[in-house]
Every structure is written in structure tokens, then in C-alpha cells.
Amino acid sequence: MxxxxxxxxxxxxxxxxxxxxxxxxxxxxxxxxxxLAPADRFQQACDIELMERLRHESRPYKPDSVIAYALGDPHVSGDTLEGDGGAFRSGGIWYQYSFTCEATPDRMKVISLEYRVGEAVPRDQWDSHGLSIH
Missing domain, CATH: 1.20.5 (Single alpha-helices involved in coiled-coils or other helix-helix interfaces)
Incomplete structure (x- = not known):
């Protein structure tokens, strides 16, 4: 004992x-x-949550940058941020993702996050989306 x-x-x-x-x-x-301003806080909270989840899922992603608006503007409806134009960088390659992120009213904590990783963003599109400078 x-x-x-x-x-x-x-x-x-x-x-x-x-x-x-x-x-x-x-x-x-x-x-x-x-x-941060509430709108920026919302997006950053969702970006941080996505990065943490990607780091811990079974795929070999090791994201070092996440941009929810890289390929298209996300939409806000109440406490939900939704988009299909996000991008994250892993191993020097940018990948597209779509997401639905729900946060607390103060935008400090993510309540739920659903996402789907898409294809790699072609390198010849990085400049036009501002990905080369990140």
C-alpha cells in the first residue's frame, strides 16, 4: 500500500x-x-485549435502556420466561423482545408471544430494567395 x-x-x-x-x-x-479584436480573436482561436489537432492526428502533418482566409474569406454566423479557403503549411508545403469552428461568445475558446484537409496548394499559386511571405 x-x-x-x-x-x-x-x-x-x-x-x-x-x-x-x-x-x-x-x-x-x-x-x-x-x-485581439473579437473577429481576429475568433479566427486565431480556430487557427490554434486546428494546428493542435493536426499535430496530434494520425497523419504526418506538422503545421507551422495556419491561415483561415488564405484561399477565400471565411463566413461568420453567430458564434460559428466557416470556410473552405483555409491553408496550413506542413513540411514546407501548403495544404487547403475547409472548416466549421464554433467558439464561446467571447471568442476565447473553441467549442467544436470540424475540418477536412484537401489537396496541396500548387506552388505556382502561393504568390497570388500571399503564402510565399509566410
Whole structure:
């Protein structure tokens, strides 16, 4: 019994720095979002959520940039942002994506996100969509 409690305590101590880093990162993200205008905050919150999901899904995407409006303007309806002209960069290649993102009324947290990754954006279209400068 004592060894089990000791093991649990050691695991909790080992996880504390990781949780602190995660909470610190989350706090910095929230502080940054709070400084933005609500419309920009909405888009950024959805972009951040998409990036996190792509990093953790089974496909080999490692996104380093996400732009919800790269290939077309998203549309807002209440607390939902929807578009089919988003693009994200992974491994130096831009990919198109479509999405529906619902956030809290203050636009600080994403409630739900549905997305579909499309084809790679042809390199000869990067300049016309401003992707070359990102």
C-alpha cells in the first residue's frame, strides 16, 4: 500500500513541470488572444485549435502556420466561423482545408471544430494567395 502511494506521489511530482509548462503556454495564448479584436480573436482561436489537432492526428502533418482566409474569406454566423479557403503549411508545403469552428461568445475558446484537409496548394499559386511571405 505504501509503495503504491509512493509511486502515485512520484508520478504526480514528475508530471508537475509538464503541467506547469502546458498551463503557462495556455495562459500566454489566452493573454495574446485577449489583446485581439473579437473577429481576429475568433479566427486565431480556430487557427490554434486546428494546428493542435493536426499535430496530434494520425497523419504526418506538422503545421507551422495556419491561415483561415488564405484561399477565400471565411463566413461568420453567430458564434460559428466557416470556410473552405483555409491553408496550413506542413513540411514546407501548403495544404487547403475547409472548416466549421464554433467558439464561446467571447471568442476565447473553441467549442467544436470540424475540418477536412484537401489537396496541396500548387506552388505556382502561393504568390497570388500571399503564402510565399509566410
Amino acid at each position: 505504501k509503495s503504491t502511494l509512493l509511486s502515485i506521489a512520484l508520478i504526480a511530482l514528475a508530471l508537475t513541470p509538464a503541467l506547469a509548462r502546458q498551463n503557462s503556454k495556455s495562459s500566454r495564448t489566452e493573454a495574446g488572444l485577449a489583446k
